[in-house]
Amino acid sequence: MIARACVIGWPVEHSRSPVIHRYWLQQYGLEGAYEKEAVRPEDLKSFLQQLWTHGYIGANVTLPHKEAALLAARSADEAAVAMGAANTLWLDPDGTLHASNTDAYGFITNLDAEAPQWNEGTGAAMVLGAGGAARAILYGLIKATEAKILIANRTRARAESLAGVFGPRVEVIDWDARNAALAASGLLVNTTSLGMTGQAPLEIDLAGLPKDAVVADLVYNPLETALLADARARGLKCVDGLGMLLHQAVPGFERWFGVRPSVTPELRAHLAATLEAT
Ligand SMILES: NC(=O)c1ccc[n+]([C@@H]2O[C@H](COP(=O)([O-])OP(=O)(O)OC[C@H]3O[C@@H](n4cnc5c(N)ncnc54)[C@H](OP(=O)(O)O)[C@@H]3O)[C@@H](O)[C@H]2O)c1
Numbered sequence: 001m002i003a004r005a006c007v008i009g010w011p012v013e014h015s016r017s018p019v020i021h022r023y024w025l026q027q028y029g030l031e032g033a034y035e036k037e038a039v040r041p042e043d044l045k046s047f048l049q050q051l052w053t054h055g056y057i058g059a060n061v062t063l064p065h066k067e068a069a070l071l072a073a074r075s076a077d078e079a080a081v082a083m084g085a086a087n088t089l090w091l092d093p094d095g096t097l098h099a100s101n102t103d104a105y106g107f108i109t110n111l112d113a114e115a116p117q118w119n120e121g122t123g124a125a126m127v128l129g130a131g132g133a134a135r136a137i138l139y140g141l142i143k144a145t146e147a148k149i150l151i152a153n154r155t156r157a158r159a160e161s162l163a164g165v166f167g168p169r170v171e172v173i174d175w176d177a178r179n180a181a182l183a184a185s186g187l188l189v190n191t192t193s194l195g196m197t198g199q200a201p202l203e204i205d206l207a208g209l210p211k212d213a214v215v216a217d218l219v220y221n222p223l224e225t226a227l228l229a230d231a232r233a234r235g236l237k238c239v240d241g242l243g244m245l246l247h248q249a250v251p252g253f254e255r256w257f258g259v260r261p262s263v264t265p266e267l268r269a270h271l272a273a274t275l276e277a278t
Pocket residue numbers: 103128129130131132133134153154155158191192193194196200218219220241242244245246248
């Protein structure tokens with residue numbers, strides 16, 4: 001029987017995961033398959049209980065199922081527990097469902113690859129947003145850097161709630177104070193949905209950022225957001241959202257298909273072309 005995995009979402013049509021995993025299956029000459037499964041929220045638990053019967057050894061999980069997938073799994077790694085959400089699942093030979101969350105791994109691995117200097121300065125890391133993506137970024141940053149972490153969100157209470165989860169190293173600042181705080185920041189990460197196609201732009205004045213600062217945007221549609229275009233024009237190092245998407249897929253592929261795949265410029269270009277086509 002060939003190894004099969006899938007991405008589970010509702011809706012799931014937009015997911016880019018099949019593009020990534022099918023590319024790797026072909027690249028490494030593996031006899032596997034990666035499918036899309038549209039599963040309604042009320043059906044998720046039974047779908048996961050029957051994952052093997054559906055022919056799968058594992059799955060990626062996307063919106064709105066990430067929290068419920070964690071609850072449905074028999075065991076979860078530290079990252080999934082800390083983030084309260086799972087994006088990668090696999091079955092043991094004995095049928096036990098395991099959960100992981102690879103978003104923080106994907107973000108930090110990509111940051112290290114694209115901007116290795118990001119952690120060398122003395123500046124703070126400033127995170128904009130306090131949704132699910134911000135939670136992954138905070139978890140990753142707490143582990144990867146000793147820098148102070150600032151978080152600003154339109155709804156301050158959500159930022160405070162996240163800071164409560166991650167402890168005193170995370171300091172909440174007002175959304176309106178974001179420009180002023182840039183002078184002390186060596187890394188700026190946009191985890192809001194602002195700047196996405198169809199969404200309002202992110203309003204921020206980058207003039208105060210130190211010249212050696214790194215600007216990362218989780219938004220990948222468009223790939224070159226207005227934030228990144230502005231940062232690039234100022235000579236700042238930029239990291240787009242596509243790299244995180246690619247790197248977060250690596251651990252799942254290795255689990256299911258037994259090969260640790262590489263994130264290459266060719267794969268990046270292949271994925272970017274599918275974004276441009278939509
Ligand atoms: N590159 C990747 O691999 C990757 C992975 C995950 C997510 N993402 C991207 O990250 C983004 C956020 O995802 P998410 O799951 O965290 O979404 P989410 O949970 O819905 O959070 C959205 C965030 O955006 C903020 N926001 C929305 N509209 C705003 C506005 N008009 N003004 C100010 N703030 C606004 C929200 O602030 P409030 O709390 O005030 O509503 C919240 O902080 C999306 O674009 C997603 O595609 C990328």
